[in-house]
Amino acid sequence: MTIYEKIDRCHEAIGAVRPFEGHMLEQLKDYYRIGLTWSSNAIEGNTLTINETKVVLEDGLTIAGRPLRDFYETVGHGKAYNFMFTLIGNRRISTADIKAMHRLFYKEIDEENAGVWRKEPVVVSGTDYVFPHPDELEKRMMELDAWITNERGKYHPVTFAGLLHLKFVNIHPFIDGNGRTSRLIMNLALIQDGYQxxxxxxxxxxxxxDTIRQYQIKGTSKPFCDFIAERVYETQKEIMRLFHIPLPELK
Structure with a gap:
């Protein structure tokens, strides 16, 4: 059984006890706001622990001995995460949505560049991939917008979300915060389609x-999409545990 077949079996099992709404939905939203904010920031070098992230998001307190930027990144990501949930019913992800999400995340860090396509070239450590020149960004993002609209139905929802992440991060339209924005829009695509x-x-x-670099060097998206599928499956199993939903037969 492939990882996608496992995901779809769990998707059906979770769907049988839906809808998640009201207090239950708010519980889930709050639960994952801390986990996603902490993990996404930590990947980019933010030093806050998951418990410190919880204190910042729930109490609005700075953490003694931690950089102020780490605080702003956490608060900003929490705001962008909340905005993401306002777009669930649209099943649409526009460049305007992406800019708004980045603006919420980045405003307190660098207001001038928040939600604005970068005006200078970027070089990312760990890869020699050549990102588009600033003059190309508007065209490339319009092409991504069209791809989202026209191609979404041709892929499994989890594969589409992974591809969206890859395509966005290869454009790298912002001066900073592209990784976190790519993970937010990937997850927006997933929750819009009812996945975890x-x-x-x-x-x-x-x-x-490494799986991102494989896409940049070889053009192969399967390793990354499979990696993301495993992450979705782990979240599904956690939700099933939290809500006492029996795990389906997965032989």
Whole structure:
């Protein structure tokens, strides 16, 4: 049985006890806001622990001895995460949505560049991939917008979400915060289609980055999409445990 078949079996089992709404939905939203914010920031070098992330998001307190930027990244990601959930019913992800998400995340860090396509070339450590020149960004993002609209139905929802992440991160339209934005829009695509979040724990950072580099070097997307599928499956199993949903037969 493939990972996608396992995901679909669990998707059916979770769907049988839905809808998640009201207080139950808020519980799930709050539960994963901390986990996704912590893991996504940690991948990029944020030093806050998951417990410190919880204190920042729930109490709005700074953490003694931690950089102020780490605080702003956490608060900003929490705001972008909340905005992501306002877009669930649209089944649409536009460049305007992406800019708004980045603006929420990045405003307190660098207001001038928040939600604005970068105006200078970027070089990313760990890869010699050549990212588009700033003059190309508007065209490339319009092409991505069209791909989202026209191609979404041709893929399994988890595969589509992984491809969206890859395509966005290869454009790298912002001066900073592209990785976190790519993970947010990937997860937006998943929840819009009724699937669970893909949370990448920092311990898997090397594998995560390696599968992105395989796409950049060889053009192969399967390793990354399979990696994301495993993350979705892990979240499904956790939700089934939390809500006492029996795990389906997966032979």
């Amino acid at each position: 979040l893909a949370i990448v724990p920092p311990v898997l950072r090397a594998e995560y980055n």
